[in-house]
Amino acid sequence: xxxxxxxxEESNAIAAIVSEMPGFGxxxxxxxxxxxxAVQHGKTRDFAKALEEHPTGQHVLDExxxxxxxxxxxxxxxxxxxxxxxxxxxxLLEWGPDEKKNTVWISLRDYSEEKAARARKILGEDILVxxxxxxADKNDLFSRAGDYPRLSDGMYRGRDRASxxxxxxxxxxxxxxxxxGTESAANQKSKTGQLPLxxxxxxxx
Numbered sequence: 001x002x003x004x005x006x007x008x009e010e011s012n013a014i015a016a017i018v019s020e021m022p023g024f025g026x027x028x029x030x031x032x033x034x035x036x037x038a039v040q041h042g043k044t045r046d047f048a049k050a051l052e053e054h055p056t057g058q059h060v061l062d063e064x065x066x067x068x069x070x071x072x073x074x075x076x077x078x079x080x081x082x083x084x085x086x087x088x089x090x091x092l093l094e095w096g097p098d099e100k101k102n103t104v105w106i107s108l109r110d111y112s113e114e115k116a117a118r119a120r121k122i123l124g125e126d127i128l129v130x131x132x133x134x135x136a137d138k139n140d141l142f143s144r145a146g147d148y149p150r151l152s153d154g155m156y157r158g159r160d161r162a163s164x165x166x167x168x169x170x171x172x173x174x175x176x177x178x179x180x181g182t183e184s185a186a187n188q189k190s191k192t193g194q195l196p197l198x199x200x201x202x203x204x205x
Contacts, residue, residue: 023040024047034058040067108131
């Protein structure tokens with residue numbers, strides 16, 4: 001068995017054991033073929049015990065702040081607030097969890113440093129912002145959910161991020177309704193003085 005297949009089988013076996021455990025933060029394989037398991041602070045002992053039959057030289061436990069469920073909740077919040085974000089000048093194309101960096105990433109159709117700073121202010125200072133590189137219709141929005149294990153260079157095993165089907169939800173934007181009901185984002189802001197958006201470590205405007 002070559003090294004790539006060995007690492008793949010090992011990471012799949014580890015994922016089957018730990019992916020449903022409390023404190024699981026994600027899993028990926030680095031270029032050396034080592035499986036990394038992200039584990040919330042305080043849960044390392046539980047994960048070490050669960051993996052005690054797997055050679056420690058083939059996997060490592062990385063302590064992180066957020067669980068994968070935390071990251072997924074942030075991704076879902078972004079999905080629900082697309083109308084608000086667009087009203088604020090953030091024209092997203094993709095968003096999803098980044099287990100390696102224990103945060104959430106987004107891509108903007110019309111990226112600028114100013115808009116990246118605005119996104120971090122709204123969604124959390126730890127969020128990763130980049131320019132969109134995937135070809136898509138002007139109304140397409142892609143919420144990328146994690147399917148593991150994945151390689152450290154961002155490629156999913158057997159499929160690249162742009163061609164995912166099982167872990168991709170395509171949304172069609174509705175600028176008048178947003179994703180918050182019948183009222184527009186502007187009307188909601190005028191009533192409350194702030195947007196109903198609290199995603200991560202950032203504060204609502």
